Amino acid sequence: MQWETVIGLEIHAQLATQSKIFSASSTQYGAEPNTQANAVDLGMPGVLPVLNQEAVRMAVKFALATNAEIGKRNVFSRKNYFYPDLPKGYQISQMSLPIVGAGVVPIELEDGVVKNVGLTRAHLEEDAGKSVHEEFHDATGVDLNRAGTPLLEIVSEPDMRSAKEAVAYAKKIHSIVRYIEICDGNMQEGSFRCDANVSIRPAGDDKLGTRSEIKNVNSFRFLERAINFEVERQIDILEAGGEVVQETRLYDADKDETRSMRSKEEANDYRYFPDPDLLPVQVEDELIESIRSTLPELSDARRARFISELELSEYDAGVMTSDRYTADYFEAVLQKSGASAKLACTWISGELFSRLNKEGIELNASPVDADRFSQLVARLHDNTISGKIAKEVLDKMWSGDATADQVIEQEGLKQISDSSEIEKMVDDVIAANPDQVAEFRSGKEKLLAFFVGQVMKASRGKANPGELNKLLQEKLKS
Amino acid sequence: MHTLTLAEMRSALESGDFSSVELCRHYIDRIKSQNEALNAFVSITEEQAMEAARVADQKRASGNLDGALHGLPIGHKDIFCTDGVRTTCGSRMLEEFVPPYNATVVEKLKAAGAICLGKTNMDEFAMGSSNENSYFGAVRNPWDNDRVPGGSSGGSAAAVGGRLVPACTGTDTGGSIRQPAAFCGITGLKPTYGRVSRYGMIAFASSLDQGGPMAVTAEDCALLLNEMAGFDERDSTSIERDKDDYVSSLGNSIDGVKIGLPKQYFDAGLDSSIATALQVAIAELEKLGAKFVDIDLANQHLSVPAYYIVAPAECSSNLARFDGVRYGHRCDDPKDLEDLYKRSRAEGFGREVKRRILVGTYALSAGYYDAYYLKAQKIRSLISRDFSQAFESVDFILGPTTPSPAFKLGEKTGDPVEMYLNDIYTIPANLAGLPGISVPCGEAEGLPVGMQLVGNYFDEARLLNVAHQYQAVTDWHTRLPE
Numbered sequence: 001m002q003w004e005t006v007i008g009l010e011i012h013a014q015l016a017t018q019s020k021i022f023s024a025s026s027t028q029y030g031a032e033p034n035t036q037a038n039a040v041d042l043g044m045p046g047v048l049p050v051l052n053q054e055a056v057r058m059a060v061k062f063a064l065a066t067n068a069e070i071g072k073r074n075v076f077s078r079k080n081y082f083y084p085d086l087p088k089g090y091q092i093s094q095m096s097l098p099i100v101g102a103g104v105v106p107i108e109l110e111d112g113v114v115k116n117v118g119l120t121r122a123h124l125e126e127d128a129g130k131s132v133h134e135e136f137h138d139a140t141g142v143d144l145n146r147a148g149t150p151l152l153e154i155v156s157e158p159d160m161r162s163a164k165e166a167v168a169y170a171k172k173i174h175s176i177v178r179y180i181e182i183c184d185g186n187m188q189e190g191s192f193r194c195d196a197n198v199s200i201r202p203a204g205d206d207k208l209g210t211r212s213e214i215k216n217v218n219s220f221r222f223l224e225r226a227i228n229f230e231v232e233r234q235i236d237i238l239e240a241g242g243e244v245v246q247e248t249r250l251y252d253a254d255k256d257e258t259r260s261m262r263s264k265e266e267a268n269d270y271r272y273f274p275d276p277d278l279l280p281v282q283v284e285d286e287l288i289e290s291i292r293s294t295l296p297e298l299s300d301a302r303r304a305r306f307i308s309e310l311e312l313s314e315y316d317a318g319v320m321t322s323d324r325y326t327a328d329y330f331e332a333v334l335q336k337s338g339a340s341a342k343l344a345c346t347w348i349s350g351e352l353f354s355r356l357n358k359e360g361i362e363l364n365a366s367p368v369d370a371d372r373f374s375q376l377v378a379r380l381h382d383n384t385i386s387g388k389i390a391k392e393v394l395d396k397m398w399s400g401d402a403t404a405d406q407v408i409e410q411e412g413l414k415q416i417s418d419s420s421e422i423e424k425m426v427d428d429v430i431a432a433n434p435d436q437v438a439e440f441r442s443g444k445e446k447l448l449a450f451f452v453g454q455v456m457k458a459s460r461g462k463a464n465p466g467e468l469n470k471l472l473q474e475k476l477k478s
Numbered sequence: 479m480h481t482l483t484l485a486e487m488r489s490a491l492e493s494g495d496f497s498s499v500e501l502c503r504h505y506i507d508r509i510k511s512q513n514e515a516l517n518a519f520v521s522i523t524e525e526q527a528m529e530a531a532r533v534a535d536q537k538r539a540s541g542n543l544d545g546a547l548h549g550l551p552i553g554h555k556d557i558f559c560t561d562g563v564r565t566t567c568g569s570r571m572l573e574e575f576v577p578p579y580n581a582t583v584v585e586k587l588k589a590a591g592a593i594c595l596g597k598t599n600m601d602e603f604a605m606g607s608s609n610e611n612s613y614f615g616a617v618r619n620p621w622d623n624d625r626v627p628g629g630s631s632g633g634s635a636a637a638v639g640g641r642l643v644p645a646c647t648g649t650d651t652g653g654s655i656r657q658p659a660a661f662c663g664i665t666g667l668k669p670t671y672g673r674v675s676r677y678g679m680i681a682f683a684s685s686l687d688q689g690g691p692m693a694v695t696a697e698d699c700a701l702l703l704n705e706m707a708g709f710d711e712r713d714s715t716s717i718e719r720d721k722d723d724y725v726s727s728l729g730n731s732i733d734g735v736k737i738g739l740p741k742q743y744f745d746a747g748l749d750s751s752i753a754t755a756l757q758v759a760i761a762e763l764e765k766l767g768a769k770f771v772d773i774d775l776a777n778q779h780l781s782v783p784a785y786y787i788v789a790p791a792e793c794s795s796n797l798a799r800f801d802g803v804r805y806g807h808r809c810d811d812p813k814d815l816e817d818l819y820k821r822s823r824a825e826g827f828g829r830e831v832k833r834r835i836l837v838g839t840y841a842l843s844a845g846y847y848d849a850y851y852l853k854a855q856k857i858r859s860l861i862s863r864d865f866s867q868a869f870e871s872v873d874f875i876l877g878p879t880t881p882s883p884a885f886k887l888g889e890k891t892g893d894p895v896e897m898y899l900n901d902i903y904t905i906p907a908n909l910a911g912l913p914g915i916s917v918p919c920g921e922a923e924g925l926p927v928g929m930q931l932v933g934n935y936f937d938e939a940r941l942l943n944v945a946h947q948y949q950a951v952t953d954w955h956t957r958l959p960e
Binding site for chain 1: 557558559565567572575577578579581676677678679680681683684685711712713714715791792794795797798799800801803804805815819839842843844847851
């Protein structure tokens with residue numbers, strides 16, 4: 001039988017606020033256990049939550065970036081259950097009235113086809129702490145640093161039909177939240193977590209099959225593998241005449257398998273009800289408009305502009321808009337250097353990125369910022385230096401504070417474009433290599449490269465290659 | 479000294495009739511000699527209080543006053559967190575809990591110069607109408623030690639009624655300030671919901687809980703409320719609005735005020751001795767120029783059932799944090815996590831608290847939520863609407879605070895529903911979030927009787943004004959138990 005896979009994703013994006021969603025504690029990752037938990041985070045008696053308005057703004061920003069509805073009156077509810085890392089015995093979340101409603105997220109598939117994935121909703125909630133099992137004999141430690149960290153839970157419609165589509169969607173959401181700077185997207189640190197609801201049904205059926213929810217997936221690669229494993233598992237069950245059980249399954253990356261965590265029968269009754277400690281949140285039009293006005297040009301729009309106005313190829317435009325920082329860097333270099341988009345793009349995606357990759361650093365930590373890099377590109381653009389020399393200049397800039405002009409000046413790397421000076425060098429090379437000249441003139445034109453190399457060597461790489469070529473051709477052919 | 483009101487003590491301190499040290503010493507001695515009989519205090523902070531009194535006297539000598547309550551002794555209901563001082567909430571769960579922070583109310587009264595003599599007994603987690611639900615034992619009514627002081631702020635009411643302290647803080651979720659005030663012959667005000675910060679006040683039912691003053695007179699309540707009220711950025715449900723001066727308007731004439739008498743409050747369920755006392759009080763108020771009209775609050779009979787869904791539902795969630803993990807009672811040698819939860823909570827909570835957690839958990843459960851919780855919220859809206867309509871034609875609503883005077887210890891412990899019905903006149907104001915005050919207005923069988931006045935939202939100043947004018951021509955509030 002032909003089976004169709006149906007996938008919906010629930011993504012938890014940790015919002016990049018300075019302080020927690022209901023308290024003033026810092027949200028910084030990696031601090032000593034329980035050093036970033038105050039009386040509110042600890043759920044001490046009598047303390048009360050106060051909503052961090054920044055979390056509201058970030059959620060609204062997400063709604064605007066995905067053309068989603070905004071819950072102008074949204075309500076926090078309590079999700080009640082007992083767990084040691086849940087200090088109050090309930091999680092403050094949103095249930096029937098979330099801050100973000102329905103929206104659409106276009107994803108591009110491998111064959112270039114664009115598919116619209118429906119966004120069901122996104123709601124604000126607080127994260128729980130962490131139970132720590134290592135380091136303790138016969139006991140469990142609780143670290144509440146993470147308790148109260150703001151999360152935006154982004155829920156999709158069951159619109160994806162393969163693991164690859166699910167990954168494309170997850171990557172798209174990842175790119176959006178980073179682009180609008182509401183989440184750092186760090187999957188290793190748990191800032192961006194995906195749960196996948198997976199079911200299968202006979203191809204052509206309208207009715208959804210019984211789903212399982214896969215948790216604990218902390219990379220896109222694992223997401224793809226976990227879904228594929230789960231689809232195979234469900235097909236095996238159904239084809240053997242069995243029934244899929246609705247349950248939560250954990251993905252084990254080491255064994256590359258999912259295993260049952262709890263079934264629906266064991267599921268909690270969370271007894272949601274509106275949190276009486278928090279008033280309904282009113283999102284005023286004024287706030288929405290002020291956020292809209294600060295919203296950056298989004299990735300898709302920017303990419304389209306780079307193609308239509310700057311005439312970058314689709315591929316280059318994609319690379320230059322892979323994240324907001326790259327696009328900003330590119331546009332800054334473009335504007336300050338006065339160079340063509342193609343030249344700026346080539347040097348950023350080539351020399352700059354390969355150096356960053358080699359050293360494993362992010363663009364925003366690059367030793368050469370957009371300002372300094374633009375001068376290098378400018379000197380390439382006005383032919384002060386050749387591409388070969390530019391690499392040498394960049395090396396020097398990488399390890400110090402000097403500007404491109406300072407390096408060129410200090411090292412005497414300025415390109416020689418004065419034709420009389422180059423002419424003299426060409427003449428010298430021709431005079432010194434009579435045999436090769438004869439061979440060239442008898443038709444072995446490949447030797448041109450030899451002459452270019454000789455002149456370059458004589459000029460210590462500084463001769464303007466265009467000028468040099470022109471002069472060599474003239475002299476050799478005359 | 480202890481027959482003076484807070485306002486009179488303030489003048490006496492100012493004119494140097496006695497010092498704060500003498501005043502606090504006098505009250506501490508009274509607490510020490512009488513608390514054994516009344517059990518009104520669970521903690522006495524003698525050392526800190528006497529030190530604070532010495533400092534207050536020194537400051538006064540150098541002309542440097544903290545605020546309007548400089549050097550005056552008060553008590554705090556043990557539901558308000560006090561930095562460094564044990565805060566039990568009447569429960570074994572918090573028998574040894576010492577908060578590292580002050581409730582906003584505690585902070586504000588301290589800043590105004592008030593000196594805390596101790597923490598008063600209460601029904602466990604403020605759940606009760608008789609103060610028999612305290613882990614630290616029942617409180618006794620100073621008028622008759624065989625009778626209850628009311629609850630849940632029974633310790634505060636008995637302490638003020640017996641003049642073990644001139645004034646106390648209390649909290650009122652369904653009548654917990656007004657009902658014990660009535661039983662103990664004192665004045666108690668529940669402000670508008672959101673008027674007084676709930677930060678650091680251990681939550682019972684968050685949408686109903688409200689802190690307020692309990693004192694001998696309306697004037698003393700005004701003095702305290704002046705300091706307690708106001709927006710607090712740490713409590714999102716506290717209201718951002720200018721604070722009134724509750725003292726300056728006390729002397730206003732009440733000639734012409736319109737007071738509604740709900741027919742539902744004067745029906746067969748009301749003890750005849752209370753009804754008689756109220757008739758006399760109404761006549762007094764008429765002499766002051768008040769006009770009375772009959773009004774209809776048609777949905778009042780639904781308030782007790784609605785309350786006993788909403789309050790337990792919220793409490794079942796609010797009390798989930800007491801799990802034995804981070805603070806509070808933890809059972810010995812837990813086998814595993816479930817055992818830790820079950821035994822810590824089974825041992826830490828008393829019967830009434832457990833009953834309400836169970837009721838509330840049930841009311842919020844899947845399949846029951848709509849039938850119970852949502853329906854109760856709808857009733858709440860109906861009750862609020864009844865009040866709003868009434869306030870279109872009257873300034874205040876008058877009725878009894880309680881259906882009967884203080885009952886005997888043990889009299890109603892066997893029947894929770896009968897106990898719950900004790901709050902039948904006080905609960906509606908909580909459901910609607912309105913301010914209400916209980917004022918002594920007579921005696922029945924030698925026990926105090928309370929009259930309740932309910933005002934419109936944020937109308938505390940006028941409520942206190944009416945109560946003060948009434949107290950200027952009556953002396954029920956000055957009577958002391960023998």
